[in-house]
Amino acid sequence: MRKVEKAERQWSTLPELVLDAIVRRLPSICDFLAFGRVCKSWRTISLAVRRDFMAAHSPYLLLPVRIPSQTFEFYSLQEKRCALATLPAYRCIGFSHGYLIMTTAYSPLLINPISMHAIRLPKPPNTYASYHATLTETPISPNWSLLLFAASSNLLQVFEPSGWGLEHTPDAWELMDLTFFENDLYMLSTRTRVALLRKASEGDEMKLQETGTLPHNEERDILGPRHVHGQGVNYVYRLVKSRSPAWEEVQSLGDRALFLSCKCRSYATLPNPEKWGFKANSIYFTRHNLWYMMSLDDSRMIRLQAELRPGTTSKMEARHGRGSSGFSLSAFKRSKAH
Amino acid sequence: MSESTEKKMVRLRSSDGEVFEVEESVAKVAKTLQDMLEEDCADAVIPITCVRAPILTKVIDYCKDQVMISSSSSTTNNPNERTEQERKAWGQKFMEGVDSSTLCELLVASNFLNIEGLLNLGVDKMVSMIQGKYPQEIRDMFNVVNDFTPEEEEEIRNQNAWAFERDPYYKKRSSSK
Numbered sequence: 001m002r003k004v005e006k007a008e009r010q011w012s013t014l015p016e017l018v019l020d021a022i023v024r025r026l027p028s029i030c031d032f033l034a035f036g037r038v039c040k041s042w043r044t045i046s047l048a049v050r051r052d053f054m055a056a057h058s059p060y061l062l063l064p065v066r067i068p069s070q071t072f073e074f075y076s077l078q079e080k081r082c083a084l085a086t087l088p089a090y091r092c093i094g095f096s097h098g099y100l101i102m103t104t105a106y107s108p109l110l111i112n113p114i115s116m117h118a119i120r121l122p123k124p125p126n127t128y129a130s131y132h133a134t135l136t137e138t139p140i141s142p143n144w145s146l147l148l149f150a151a152s153s154n155l156l157q158v159f160e161p162s163g164w165g166l167e168h169t170p171d172a173w174e175l176m177d178l179t180f181f182e183n184d185l186y187m188l189s190t191r192t193r194v195a196l197l198r199k200a201s202e203g204d205e206m207k208l209q210e211t212g213t214l215p216h217n218e219e220r221d222i223l224g225p226r227h228v229h230g231q232g233v234n235y236v237y238r239l240v241k242s243r244s245p246a247w248e249e250v251q252s253l254g255d256r257a258l259f260l261s262c263k264c265r266s267y268a269t270l271p272n273p274e275k276w277g278f279k280a281n282s283i284y285f286t287r288h289n290l291w292y293m294m295s296l297d298d299s300r301m302i303r304l305q306a307e308l309r310p311g312t313t314s315k316m317e318a319r320h321g322r323g324s325s326g327f328s329l330s331a332f333k334r335s336k337a338h
Numbered sequence: 339m340s341e342s343t344e345k346k347m348v349r350l351r352s353s354d355g356e357v358f359e360v361e362e363s364v365a366k367v368a369k370t371l372q373d374m375l376e377e378d379c380a381d382a383v384i385p386i387t388c389v390r391a392p393i394l395t396k397v398i399d400y401c402k403d404q405v406m407i408s409s410s411s412s413t414t415n416n417p418n419e420r421t422e423q424e425r426k427a428w429g430q431k432f433m434e435g436v437d438s439s440t441l442c443e444l445l446v447a448s449n450f451l452n453i454e455g456l457l458n459l460g461v462d463k464m465v466s467m468i469q470g471k472y473p474q475e476i477r478d479m480f481n482v483v484n485d486f487t488p489e490e491e492e493e494i495r496n497q498n499a500w501a502f503e504r505d506p507y508y509k510k511r512s513s514s515k
Contacts (some may be wrong), residue, residue: 014442015449021461027469037473037494040485 019045028079029057044213060113061259061268062095063286074113077276095200096135096180096297098199101146103131108146108159109138113143124157124164136180151173179222187221223269224251225260236283239335252296253281260285345417348375357383360398361504366399369452389447393440396499400432400456406410433463438480445473 023046031051034047044262046053068090073082089102089109102109106127109118118137128150137144142298156167169175173189180186181324224247228321236258237247257273257280273280283294291304335338348371365384366372374384385396430499436444441463449455468476475483486494 014445018445018449018457018461021457022464025461025465027465031469031471034471034473034476035468037486039475039482042482043486043494151390 014041016045020049021051026051026053028076028083029054029060031084031194059268059270062092062100072113072246077278080277084337087111087113088118093131094133097138099135099139101133101135108133108148110135110146121146121159122164124159125166126155126157128153132177134178134180147178147180149178179220188224215241223258225258250296253283255280257281258283350394351385351390352389352394353384353387354390354395355489358391358394359396360401361405364398364401367404367453368397371451386447386451388450390443393443393447396440397446397453397456400453401455403428403432404455415418422427429459429462433459436463440466442480 012182016255019042023032023035025041026035032046032050036043043190059074060074060076060083063073063082070088070090070234072085072087072092074085075082084150087100087102090109091103092100093103093108093173099110099112102111108121110121111117111335117140118235126168131148131150133146133148135146137145139146142161148157148159149155152175154169156169156175158165158167169187169189172246173187175187177188179183191228194296198289236250236253256269257278258272259268259270260283268277274284278284279293279295281296283296285294286294292301293304294301347359348362348365350358350360350365351370352358362375364373371384389397433441441460445457445460446462448460467479471479476482484491
């Protein structure tokens with residue numbers, strides 16, 4: 001019994017240096033968070049190294065939700081397994097700048113699932129059953145705004161810290177997707193027309209102005225992943241920069257891997273995927289709870305061994321129904337090599 | 339002791355009064371002792387005030403092993419002469435059966451005596467014990483007192499309501515014993 005008392009006293013006074021070494025070597029974010037909840041001194045240590053720890057750990061992939069629930073599954077590339085997060089909303093309508101954009105009773109809610117920072121926004125003027133959203137900047141910065149639209153509508157609702165504003169798409173385009181990248185807004189219409197829209201000038205309110213042409217900027221790529229149903233094949237298209245924007249099939253992703261959501265609604269590109277055990281120039285996607293990889297080197301599709309969710313049956317197929325085979329839109333800085 | 343009379347001996351006293359006599363080279367594995375010995379400020383018995391006898395025994399075992407490796411492996415004073423695998427296996431064996439309170443005392447001792455290798459072994463052991471556990475399981479395992487006030491707990495719980503929880507499938511698999 002005396003030994004226990006001794007240990008009790010010692011554990012909470014374990015030298016800071018030792019605790020620091022321990023927390024830095026914890027293998028996952030789950031372990032890191034559990035460590036910080038043990039006692040006050042451990043919490044202090046974990047908060048002090050939080051930034052370093054998070055930077056050293058791989059991105060999480062948000063897995064598709066099959067049944068509406070507040071529990072979301074995040075797949076760790078590093079640990080090759082899922083972590084669960086209970087979030088204060090049922091629907092996720094987008095992710096951008098490290099934040100999940102969710103809705104509760106039509107009101108958008110921004111949540112960083114790692115820092116737990118949350119911003120609740122007022123209800124937008126027009127409410128639709130189905131939204132898609134993206135942020136222009138991280139909501140920690142002073143000039144951020146949220147772009148909200150419903151598929152096949154011509155209305156873009158813009159939230160800035162001052163409040164909601166409404167914009168109509170040029171020529172009453174029906175919006176299919178949009179992405180914001182480095183002060184430019186790229187829009188995709190139902191007829192696969194693409195427009196670039198920018199702010200009239202720096203510091204101005206977001207005003208939609210169709211430029212007609214895409215910038216001849218070699219530093220960025222606009223990708224449009226496209227899933228063809230029935231064949232189970234994914235293609236990636238690149239927006240060709242010319243007077244009338246058009247799509248061209250991408251032959252190489254260079255030193256990046258592409259992770260597609262199950263409906264192709266959104267995706268993420270990961271630079272230097274070898275660092276986390278994934279192959280560059282490859283597309284990763286899910287079907288029937290299984291991982292697939294398609295290499296652009298030889299166009300071969302491989303089923304990966306790891307199951308996303310052990311013991312669950314697939315209902316993901318039903319989610320493919322809406323939208324059939326569609327493009328989604330995103331942009332990223334092109335690597336120097338390409 | 340008699341066969342190695344030319345070797346200088348060092349005496350260490352644990353917190354509970356037990357005196358250990360070890361070769362100087364063994365003591366010098368601990369950087370703290372090495373500094374003391376080199377500054378010649380330790381001719382009598384060196385008191386190791388925060389380390390109990392059973393722990394000091396374990397520490398000395400570790401140091402002896404380090405000396406054995408470095409003396410058997412040519413001239414360099416480098417314990418890395420073993421292959422990575424051998425070192426890992428040895429480290430695992432050394433930490434085998436170490437319970438949580440011993441582990442804590444070992445960590446404190448290796449930190450105080452500044453023995454990097456032993457500290458690393460302890461940290462790795464601790465990490466492997468924490469891995470995959472919930473906060474309450476960690477507290478139970480290491481007898482750590484939950485010193486959060488109910489209000490603070492509530493606040494952290496609210497924050498963590500959005501934070502990652504463990505995958506229950508993983509949980510099932512890891513706690514099969």
